[in-house]
Amino acid sequence: MTTPKYLTGDAAAIDEFIDRFDVFLLDCDGVIWSGDHVFEGVVETLEYLRSRGKKTVFVTNNSTKSRQEYLKKFTGLGIPSDVEEIFGSAYSASIYISRILKLTPPKNKVFVIGEAGIEQELRSENVPFIGGTDPAFRRDITSEDFKGLADGSLLDPEVGCVLVGLDFHINYLKLSYALQYLRRGAVFLATNVDSTFPMSHGFFPGAGSMSMPLMYSTGQKPVALGKPSQAMMDAIEGKFQFDRERTCMVGDRLDTDIKFGIEGKLGGTLAVLTGVSQKEHWEAADAVAVPAFYVDKLSDIGLVARANKQ
Amino acid sequence: MTTPKYLTGDAAAIDEFIDRFDVFLLDCDGVIWSGDHVFEGVVETLEYLRSRGKKTVFVTNNSTKSRQEYLKKFTGLGIPSDVEEIFGSAYSASIYISRILKLTPPKNKVFVIGEAGIEQELRSENVPFIGGTDPAFRRDITSEDFKGLADGSLLDPEVGCVLVGLDFHINYLKLSYALQYLRRGAVFLATNVDSTFPMSHGFFPGAGSMSMPLMYSTGQKPVALGKPSQAMMDAIEGKFQFDRERTCMVGDRLDTDIKFGIEGKLGGTLAVLTGVSQKEHWEAADAVAVPAFYVDKLSDIGLVARANKQ
Incomplete structure (x- = not known):
């Protein structure tokens, strides 16, 4: 050594x-x-x-911020930089989907667990997606959801990939949707699998804590795009x-x-x-x-x- | 064999x-x-x-129902039974806490991730608890939460145990509280670690999907009370x-x-x-x-x- x-x-x-x-x-x-x-x-x-x-x-x-949002942080902190110098795991995941996976219709939508940073980077690569910050997924699960998810009637047949990043609005409904898509063959990606997220000089559940439940319930491992x-x-x-x-x-x-x-x-x-x-x-x-x-x-x-x- | x-x-x-x-x-x-x-x-x-x-x-x-709620289900389905014949993982966990762990004041409260069934069984064994179905924990995390959780000011010093069961209202705030308590030495228990939960002829994230993020972010394994x-x-x-x-x-x-x-x-x-x-x-x-x-x-x-x- x-x-x-x-x-x-x-x-x-x-x-x-x-x-x-x-x-x-x-x-x-x-x-x-x-x-x-x-x-x-x-x-x-x-x-x-x-x-x-x-x-x-x-x-x-960190997948919660897009490159544009990072640029704002750099500028706000007095660090001169350029959006082209910034490379986050959300951007990395978007590039992986658009340039390596190259999903094709009618199975090219991404179901997102994560914050706005992921959505902005997917848009920058013209990748269609659902989930994410959509308020329709920020609610409790109902008995209608259980039925419609189990029989598949609530699922979007165009989803071919599940992308999981840090989500401060994680809930049972989103995990249930992701689980059904994965059980039906969607590609499993994670922006990163950090175990913790540093914040306010403390440690909080990291992006890996969002994909672990899905790894455990499906027996599948995601392709992780972060370092x-x-x-x-x-x-x-x-x-x-x-x-x-x-x-x-x-x-x-x-x-x-x-x-x-x-x-x-x-x-x-x-x-x-x-x-x-x-x-x-x-x-x-x-x-x-x-x-x-x-x-x-x-x-x-x-x-x-x-x-x-x- | x-x-x-x-x-x-x-x-x-x-x-x-x-x-x-x-x-x-x-x-x-x-x-x-x-x-x-x-x-x-x-x-x-x-x-x-x-x-x-x-x-x-x-x-x-299944930890989401108490024995009383199970009895109702048995009766409703026409199966004669008695509450004393019913043994769920929520009850098992409550007995483990009250008769085996025997937590003593000032460190004898349980922080619960789970539904009403767990709360009812903890009450039946006179175990004090917080969290669970309390609406105060069914909301988004705020920047004040991040600060108060990181510096410990929001934490209840009497919590000596974290008990995790299936929670249809799981969120980032609850996971963050549980993580802080575990990092400060609370005993880590799970009602069970089933990977999936059968419902409406389909499979949904099981109780193990609630404890996996905490296992991953703390590096600790819970004592699981279920089969x-x-x-x-x-x-x-x-x-x-x-x-x-x-x-x-x-x-x-x-x-x-x-x-x-x-x-x-x-x-x-x-x-x-x-x-x-x-x-x-x-x-x-x-x-x-x-x-x-x-x-x-x-x-x-x-x-x-x-x-x-x-």
Whole structure:
């Protein structure tokens, strides 16, 4: 097992590290920000990387926001960015459906469990869908629903895929619809299967908590589009055409970010200690993934910039 | 592996079979009825068993109904019975909490995910609880909820246990409360972990679909009180004091009913073919459990009665 190289405070090593890559794929939560708090020095560090001609791409598993909504968050937090730099699991799932699954009529509709972010990205790829935020599905199940779902009369015969993401309005009716579609052969996709969702400095049920009931009741496993799934890497590559050897994945989680970069055969992975994973996690014998480099915080790689200014 | 003895049509074998037992534990759905349809001859068969001095106990994993509500169903379907003969997983869980867990103040409240049946059984054992059918928990999560749940200010410090059963009003708010209590050390119980719930001749998400998100987000496994868990057998025995050697479990499912009887070291198990499992299931090399006896339908063991009448 290789030992990750520690870059914090080592200007020469940082300079050499930056030179090795053209593209930086950056996780957001735990790297750029925590909730609505941007880490100090991040804005300057991103500007420094861009000033050296590097491409920055923000890669997030959160499916509740579309790229447009992410752009608003970036702008609101004072981080200059472009919608084309943002890659969320909802977008990844939409690209997977439109460009890889290529569902054809009369079986090309998607039944969505999830929030508006998924719907906006499906629309951006012209994928027809039902469910999602439709108020018709935000209610209690009735005895008529039980009958009509069991005999299939309430089901839309055009649904060929069930896409499950984090849904703050999850309910028994939506799970029942999804179960019937899956039992009738619909393709099972998940934007991501994160076990928890970080919010307000606490942990809440993640997107995986929405697909687990369906996995358990059908015995089927979804294709997950978020990190560390390589379906997401393929989707990013399909859009940006980057050289994997000259690309570095930056993240705070070994089990999603770092694993994603290693399995994607990128030229490098950089762990930051401002989020979930800590040094002892990759030093453990059963570490899920070991980064090639690590820093205390993202802004540490801006050291060269600051040194040059002084 | 033993081969199950087929009793249908064999009056002498049936007579001998009935003689071997004093107590019959009977599953309901798929044995006595399917939904609201009572199988033909079941009422007479139960009367016949009782006329031969046998005790009948109805053992069901369905936690949505209390014993009182089950009694109403039995009466409505024309099946004479007594509340003391009925044993559901909600009652089993209540007994487990009050007589085995014995939670003591100030940490003795139960946070419930489930329907009224669980609440009624907890009340019958004087177990304090919150959640359940309380309208305060049947709503969307708000940003105030996220904050108050993350910092703990919304949590009841007296909760020492989370009990999860089938909940037709499951939502993100309830799952979030349960997750916080479990992360703070509450005991994790499930009335049962059935993957599906049979209804209107179809399959819907079962009670296990409610606890799976919590298992996944906490990494913890609940103690399940329904069949095939022996915690349920212990609870039944705690109440009825029967001789296991002279008790037979009757059911339609190998993975719950038959397994429950075998692992409980009962004198016998009888499979009926009016529900989920079929002959090829126990003939398979990887059969989860093999019954000692089987009949096409429960009323087949009433054959002797009918023969004697003629």
